[in-house]
Amino acid sequence: METDKKSLAYFKGNFVPIEDANINIMNHSFMYGTAVFEGIRAYWNANEEELYVFRLREHFERMVDSMKIMYLETKYSVDELCNITVELLRRNAPTTDTYIRPAAYKTAHRVGPSLDNNPSDICMFTVPFGDYFHGAEGLKVQISSWRRVEDNAIPARAKIVGAYANTALAKTDAVMAGFDECIVLSENGHVSEGSAMNIFMVKRGQLITTPTTENILEGITRGSIMELAEEELGMSTVSRTIDRSELYTADELFFCGTGAQIAPIIEIDKRKVGNGRAGSVSNQIKDTYISICRGEKQKYHKWLTPVNGTAAKKSEAKAEATSKR
Ligand SMILES: Cc1ncc(COP(=O)(O)O)c(C=O)c1O
Numbered sequence: 001m002e003t004d005k006k007s008l009a010y011f012k013g014n015f016v017p018i019e020d021a022n023i024n025i026m027n028h029s030f031m032y033g034t035a036v037f038e039g040i041r042a043y044w045n046a047n048e049e050e051l052y053v054f055r056l057r058e059h060f061e062r063m064v065d066s067m068k069i070m071y072l073e074t075k076y077s078v079d080e081l082c083n084i085t086v087e088l089l090r091r092n093a094p095t096t097d098t099y100i101r102p103a104a105y106k107t108a109h110r111v112g113p114s115l116d117n118n119p120s121d122i123c124m125f126t127v128p129f130g131d132y133f134h135g136a137e138g139l140k141v142q143i144s145s146w147r148r149v150e151d152n153a154i155p156a157r158a159k160i161v162g163a164y165a166n167t168a169l170a171k172t173d174a175v176m177a178g179f180d181e182c183i184v185l186s187e188n189g190h191v192s193e194g195s196a197m198n199i200f201m202v203k204r205g206q207l208i209t210t211p212t213t214e215n216i217l218e219g220i221t222r223g224s225i226m227e228l229a230e231e232e233l234g235m236s237t238v239s240r241t242i243d244r245s246e247l248y249t250a251d252e253l254f255f256c257g258t259g260a261q262i263a264p265i266i267e268i269d270k271r272k273v274g275n276g277r278a279g280s281v282s283n284q285i286k287d288t289y290i291s292i293c294r295g296e297k298q299k300y301h302k303w304l305t306p307v308n309g310t311a312a313k314k315s316e317a318k319a320e321a322t323s324k325r
Contacts, residue, residue, distance in 0.1 A: 006286075008091050009049035010084055010102075010124040015091055018125055026109035028118055033162025035105035036066035039258045042089060042098040042307065043293045046163030051089060051098065051307040052295045054258070056082050058220050063104065068156035072104045074122055078231030082119040082305065085124065089307045092126050099259070103161075132259040136180060138266030138278045139255070141194075143244060144182040148192040148215040156192075156215040164196075171195040181255065183247065183268070186215045193244040193308040198222040198238070201250045202281045207237045214241065221256040224292075224303065225285060232288050233281065254286070262286035277288065 011021035029035035038060070044052040060081040076084070085100055092098075103123040106115065133139060146169050149156055154163040166184075174182035174195070183199060186192045187253065191210050193199055198219040201208045207229055212218050226237045247253060251274045253265040262285055264278035273279075278286075292300040306312075 007126065008088060009123070010088050012121060012123075016089065019281050021123060021125065023105075024109055026103070028108040028110065028113075029105035029161065031111075032106075032112070032113045033160065033165070034072075034115060035103050035161040036063060036070055036072060036159050037101060037103040037161060038063045038159060040085070040100040040102070040125075041258050041293070042094070042100060043098050043295070044094065044098070046095075048295065048310050049095075049308065050295060050310045052093065052293065052304040053085065053089070053100070053307060054293050055184045055220050055303050056085060058223075060085075060102075061158070062218070063102065063209050066160065067104050067120070068154055068217065069158040070104075070160060071122040072106065073117075074104060074120060076122060081122070083169070084122075085232045086305065086307055088124055088126060094126065094128060097130060098126050100124065104203045107170055109111055114243065129259075130165045132261070133180060134199070136263075138264045138273075139180040139269040140182055141181045141236060141265050142174050142177060142179045142269055143247075144174060146170040146173070146182075146184060147187050148184045150187055150215055151213075157212065157218055160219060167195045181263075181265075185244060186287065189244065190214055191244060191247060192216055194255045194260070197255040197263070198255050199259040200225065200244075200256060201242060201247065202252035202279060203246070203250050206237075207235045207281065208242065209237055209239055211244050219257055223257060223287075225262075225289065227237045228288055228300075229285060233284060235281070237276075250274070254278075254282040256289075262289050 008015045009018045009021035040059045042051050044051055048054050058250045060078045104122050106118045107121050108118040118280040149166045170182050170184050181194055184192050192214050193216045229235045247268055248271050253273050255263040266273055266276055291297055
C-alpha cells in the first residue's frame with residue numbers, strides 16, 4: 001500500500017503533491033494523538049470504467065462526530081468534504097481499488113496536551129488498496145490479552161488517532177504469536193471487536209453482533225450488513241452483549257470493516273469455528289457486500305458515489321445521438 005509519488009493530497013486547503021503534504025514535528029496531533037480520521041474505500045468497476053466510493057457521506061458524518069468529541073473544528077460541511085474527496089479522486093484518477101484517508105488534526109505547535117485554543121485543519125490522501133488479509137480464505141484469531149479502550153478513557157466510537165496505539169498493540173501481538181488477527185474484550189470481559197473491525201456471530205440461524213455500548217467503533221460496514229442481511233437473507237441482527245465463550249461455540253464468525261471488508265474466521269484460540277471452514281451465511285454476506293460495493297446491484301446504488309460519472313456521460317451521449325436522428 002504505497003503512495004504513488006505523483007499522487008496528490010489535500011493539504012492546507014489545496015491539492016498538492018503528496019511529497020509536499022508534510023506536518024511539522026512540533027504538531028500537536030503528532031505529539032499527542034489528537035487527530036481523528038476516517039478510512040473509506042472506493043471500488044473500481046472495470047466494465048463500467050467507474051470508481052464507486054462506498055458510503056462517502058456516512059464516513060464524513062462519523063468524522064464530524066469524532067471531531068466534536070475532540071474539539072476539532074472545520075470550516076467544511078459534510079457536503080464540502082464529500083466534494084473535496086471526489087475532486088481528489090478525479091485528479092488522482094485511480095483505475096484500481098483505492099483507500100481514502102481523510103483526517104482532521106490540531107495545528108498548534110506547542111508543548112501541552114490541551115485541546116482548547118488550538119486550531120484545526122483537514123487533510124486527505126488516497127492509496128491503491130487491495131485485500132487487507134491478502135486473500136486468506138478464513139482467519140485464525142486469538143482473544144487478545146489487551147483490553148479495548150473504555151469510553152471514559154478514549155472513546156472508541158470516535159476514530160481518534162491516539163486510540164490506535166491500542167489497536168497496534170493487540171494486532172502486533174496476535175501476528176507475532178502466529179495468528180491473522182485478534183478479538184479484543186472490554187474491561188468487563190465482554191466481546192468488543194477486532195483490532196480494527198467489528199464482529200458478527202451466527203448461532204442457530206441468528207445473526208448477532210456486539211452493541212454500540214461495548215467500546216466499539218460504530219462501523220459503517222456493520223450497519224450496512226445489518227441492512228443487507230435483513231433485505232437479502234431475511235435475517236435480522238440482534239445487537240447484544242457477547243461472552244467470550246459464546247465465540248467458541250458459534251456456528252460462524254466473521255469480521256467486517258472498510259479495510260477488512262467481510263472476513264470469515266475459521267479458528268479462535270485454536271478451536272475450530274463450526275466445521276473449520278467459512279460458513280454459508282458469512283460467504284453469502286461477503287459476496288453480496290462486494291458486488292454492492294462494485295456497483296453491481298442497482299438497488300444499492302444509493303450507497304455509492306460514482307467518481308467519473310461514466311454512466312451519466314454515456315446516457316447523455318446516447319440521448320444526443322437519438323435527438324440528432
Ligand atoms: C476499531 C475499528 N472498529 C471497527 C471498524 C469498522 O468500521 P467501518 O466499517 O466503518 O470501516 C474500524 C475500521 O475502520 C475500526 O478501526
